[in-house]
Each structure stands twice: as structure tokens, then as C-alpha cells.
Amino acid sequence: MISGDGGRAGSGDGEPTGPAVVLLVEDDDGDALLVTELLADAEVEIEVRRATSVAGAAEELDRTRVDCLIVDLGLPDAVGLDAIERLRRSTQRHEVPPALVVLTGHAGIDQGVRAVAAGADDYLVKGETGADLLGRSLRYALQRRRSAAQQRALYRSEVRAAETARLERALLPKPLVEDSTVSVMVGYLPGGNGLLGGDFFDSVQTADGTVLSMIGDVAGHGPDEAALGATLRTAWRTLVLTGTPPQDVLGHLERVLVTERPRPEIFVTLCQVAVTPDRHGIDLYLAGHPAPMLLTGPVGAVRCDDLQPTARGRALGIPIDGGWRAQRVEVDGPFAVLMYTDGLVEASVVDGAGAPVRRGRRGAQRVGFDGLLGLVQAELDESGFVGVVERVLRRVRAAHGGPLVDDAAMLVVGWTGAREVVGERSSTLADSAEWARP
Structure with a gap:
């Protein structure tokens, strides 16, 4: 079956979404008519175009997509294998080069074998080729092309997974906290497409025993935001390890953000916590970020409360006046600070049928701060502190x-x-494969 010009193949270099485009490179009108009629009888859904020379075929390849070339080896501007070599060079710009079937007037197999060795997918002898044989050859060549496209897509997927894994390692660092009585539990839950976004966090103990921790959120979602988040996390750790006072870290981090962000409208919210060396004080720094929760009380009776902010500062990268100052929180006995990004509180709630729960004109119901606080308290009451993040x-x-x-x-x-x-240590990356299971 030969389609008209309205049956174009899909754009791009992957598998066609319509009829395959076959470019017949043949200067003899009689042979071209014969091949076209054989293709019509071969019951292959294709769109046939024609060029009469290698130069004309190269121009057609530059203008549009071609899925398969059927090439005569006796052309006005190329004879024998020279035509194959020149056409293969012309297809190098294609992500997946078109298939190539050779037509030869020689009944012997030597020239056809040499053509396949030079890069052709198959060869056919004029006068000995019927509709069935031509159809099988064409289908075989197109299938090889699709297989090559699938292999390339698989390779790209593997490369992308490796790059994502590298970003995951950057976003899920190993906490540098030596004090065994300090608990550090971290968790990351990617969005619906399984790709990482701009959330990042870290925890480092300084030489004087202070434990500095932070969690941040780059506005937006995608590879650029993930890369920027990894950069800012590395910059934050570098600042802390080089002895930058906690009150100066956010200012220096903002300078890194302004230098590295791909667009001037990108900003970052961040929460930084400094636990004093005697473990009886917490200095809280907020840069446009949700305030953390405070967990207090002995094992088996841990209580979760919100930390009311009194010194909230602006988000990083926002061109307005104002800095960041510490809010001191005194603690006595066991405690933990729970920091989070807004993806948890902004998550919508669904009913038993999977439909979003509506709240009148206010739209879909969200988990919200109170809902998250209740979930945390419920987990503490039911199963305790260990593993609470996951x-x-x-x-x-x-x-x-x-x-x-x-x-x-x-x-x-x-x-x-x-x-x-001994404190609890855990790290959870909630990837799509593991979390797809109940």
C-alpha cells in the first residue's frame, strides 16, 4: 500500500507515527516505475519519493525525514559502492540513519555482499525481484532501523538514570556528624515523574561540637533546579567546613545562588538550624521557608509541636532589603527538630475512590501544616521515633x-x-521502583 503525501511519517528520528517514507534513488524512469509498482503490490504502508542522483538524494535527506533508501548502484554521479558511501555520509546528521536497500543489475552475489559490508541493510537484483521479496526486504530493513532507534533510546535511558543517580548522591549526602548521641534522619520523595527537583539538605558537625543542618527548596522542578540544588548544598557544606559563622552562611550562599542560577527569577527558600555544643540550645534561621517542628519528650512519649517563628527572613535571591538573624530556642532533655519542604504540605488529599477531596470554592484539600503535624504525631504515638521519616x-x-x-x-x-x-541514623530515597510496591 503506497500512501499519498498526506500520510507523512511522524517527526523526529524515532519510530514513525505514520507510513514509512521510502526514497527511491533511481535515474531510469522505467526501472523506477517497475519498483514503484512492486512496492504498491507488496502491501507495505509507505510513502514513496524519488531522486535521480546521489546529489538529489542528499538534498532530500537534508530537507525531510527518510526512513529507508532504495538505491540503484548505477547512477549518473556515482557508480557502485561510491553511492553507498556518499549516502551514508549524508545520513550522519540523523540520530538514527535511514535503512538502505541496494538495487543491482548484476546477478552475481559479489557486488551485493560488498554493498552489505559497506553499510547496506540488504541487496536485490533487478529482474529477479518480485513484490513479495521486495516487501520482505523493505520490512526487514525498516525493522533494523526501529531496533537501532530502540537501542539508542535504551542507552539514553541508562545514561539518564546514571546522571540522576549522581544527582541523588549529591542531594542525599552522608551527614558529617561525629557525635553518636545526635540523630540524623533524612528522606527524599521525588515528584510524579520520578525525576529529582530542587530540594536539598545537609548536616555537618563543626570543630567546636555545633551541629549545623539545613533544608532548602529551589523554586521550580526539573534538571536545572536539581543541579542548582546540588550546587547550593555543596556550597553550604563548604562554607560550614571552612569555619564560616552560622549567621554569615546564608549571605554567602545567596551570592552563589545569584551567580549560578540559570534565570534571574529563580529564588530559594531555606531553613538552617544550629544545635549548640552543649545540646541545650537551637539557633533557627529562616529564609522564606516553612518553620520546622520540635519533637520533645522521652522515648514512648514524644510530642510534636510547631516552632513559632519570631525572626523570619526573606528567601534567597529576592531583590529586597533584609537579612537573616537567629531565633534562639532553649531545650532541656531529648529533642529533635523536624525540617521539611513544602511538597509535603502542598500534597492534595484523595478519597477512597482516588478522587481529590474538595473544600468548596477553595479547591482541593491539601495535607497542610496541621495535617502534617497530625501525621507526625500519629506515627510517633504508634511506632515511636525510629524510622519516623520514612x-x-x-x-x-x-x-x-x-x-x-x-x-x-x-x-x-x-x-x-x-x-x-546512640542516636538514630537513616537515609531514604523514595524512588519510583521501591515505592510502587504496597
Whole structure:
């Protein structure tokens, strides 16, 4: 079956979405008519175009997509294998080069074998080729082309997975906290497409025993935001390790952001917490970020409360006046600070049928701060402090009915309250494969 010009193949270099485009390179009108009629009888859904020389075929390849070349080896501007070599050079710009079937007037197999060795997918002898044989050859050549496209797509997928893994390692660093009585639990839940966004966090203990931790969120979602998040996390760790005072870290980090961001409208919210060396004080720095929660009380009776901010600063990268100052919170006994990004509180809630729960004119119901606070407290009451990050992430995902639209991150840093009690350490990357299971 030969389609008209209205049956174009799909754009791009992957598998066609319509009839395959076959370019017949033949200078003899009689042979061209014969091949066209054989193709019509071959019951292959194609669109046939024609060129009478290698130069004309090269121009057609530059203008439009071609899925398969049927080439005569006796052309006015190329004879024998020279035609194959020149056409193969012309197709190098294509991500997946078109298939190539050779037509030869020689009954012997030597020239056809040499043509295949030079890069042709198949060869046919004029006068000995019927519709069935031509159809089989064409289908075989097109299938090889599709297989090559699939192999390339698989390779790209593997490369993309490797790049994502590198970003994941950058966004999920190993906390540099030596004090065994300090708990550090982190978790990252990518958005619905499984790709990482701009959420990032880290935790480092300085030489004087201070434990500095932060969680941040780059506005937007995608590879650029993920790369910027990884850059800012590395910059934050570098600033802390080189002895930058906690009150100066955010200003220096903003300078890195302004230099590295791909667009001037991108900003970052961030929460930084500094636990004093004696473990009885917390300095809280907020840069446009949601305030953390405070977990207090002994094992088996942990209480989760919100930390009311009194010194909230502007987001990083926003061109307005104002800086960031610490809010001191005094603690006595075991405690933990739970920091999170807004992907958790912005997650919508679904009912038993999977439909979003509506709140009148206010739209879909969100988990919200109070809802997240309740989920955390419920997990603490039911299963305790150990593993609370992963369990809360699972609860939010279940309330949403599946993968979240935006990524979400959580960081819990705390002190056990006694030198002989070892703190909890955990790291959770909620990837699509593992979290697809119940």
C-alpha cells in the first residue's frame, strides 16, 4: 500500500507515527516505475519519493525525514559502492540513519555482499525481484532501523538514570556528624515523574561540637533546579567546613545562588538550624521557608509541636532589603527538630475512590501544616521515633493517592538526651521502583 503525501511519517528520528517514507534513488524512469509498482503490490504502508542522483538524494535527506533508501548502484554521479558511501555520509546528521536497500543489475552475489559490508541493510537484483521479496526486504530493513532507534533510546535511558543517580548522591549526602548521641534522619520523595527537583539538605558537625543542618527548596522542578540544588548544598557544606559563622552562611550562599542560577527569577527558600555544643540550645534561621517542628519528650512519649517563628527572613535571591538573624530556642532533655519542604504540605488529599477531596470554592484539600503535624504525631504515638521519616513520607504519599506532584524532603536532627544512648541514623530515597510496591 503506497500512501499519498498526506500520510507523512511522524517527526523526529524515532519510530514513525505514520507510513514509512521510502526514497527511491533511481535515474531510469522505467526501472523506477517497475519498483514503484512492486512496492504498491507488496502491501507495505509507505510513502514513496524519488531522486535521480546521489546529489538529489542528499538534498532530500537534508530537507525531510527518510526512513529507508532504495538505491540503484548505477547512477549518473556515482557508480557502485561510491553511492553507498556518499549516502551514508549524508545520513550522519540523523540520530538514527535511514535503512538502505541496494538495487543491482548484476546477478552475481559479489557486488551485493560488498554493498552489505559497506553499510547496506540488504541487496536485490533487478529482474529477479518480485513484490513479495521486495516487501520482505523493505520490512526487514525498516525493522533494523526501529531496533537501532530502540537501542539508542535504551542507552539514553541508562545514561539518564546514571546522571540522576549522581544527582541523588549529591542531594542525599552522608551527614558529617561525629557525635553518636545526635540523630540524623533524612528522606527524599521525588515528584510524579520520578525525576529529582530542587530540594536539598545537609548536616555537618563543626570543630567546636555545633551541629549545623539545613533544608532548602529551589523554586521550580526539573534538571536545572536539581543541579542548582546540588550546587547550593555543596556550597553550604563548604562554607560550614571552612569555619564560616552560622549567621554569615546564608549571605554567602545567596551570592552563589545569584551567580549560578540559570534565570534571574529563580529564588530559594531555606531553613538552617544550629544545635549548640552543649545540646541545650537551637539557633533557627529562616529564609522564606516553612518553620520546622520540635519533637520533645522521652522515648514512648514524644510530642510534636510547631516552632513559632519570631525572626523570619526573606528567601534567597529576592531583590529586597533584609537579612537573616537567629531565633534562639532553649531545650532541656531529648529533642529533635523536624525540617521539611513544602511538597509535603502542598500534597492534595484523595478519597477512597482516588478522587481529590474538595473544600468548596477553595479547591482541593491539601495535607497542610496541621495535617502534617497530625501525621507526625500519629506515627510517633504508634511506632515511636525510629524510622519516623520514612513512615511519614509513606503516609503523605498514601493520603495523596500515589506519587506527589512536587518533590518533598524531610530532615530530622536531634539529641538523645544522654551520652550512653546512640542516636538514630537513616537515609531514604523514595524512588519510583521501591515505592510502587504496597
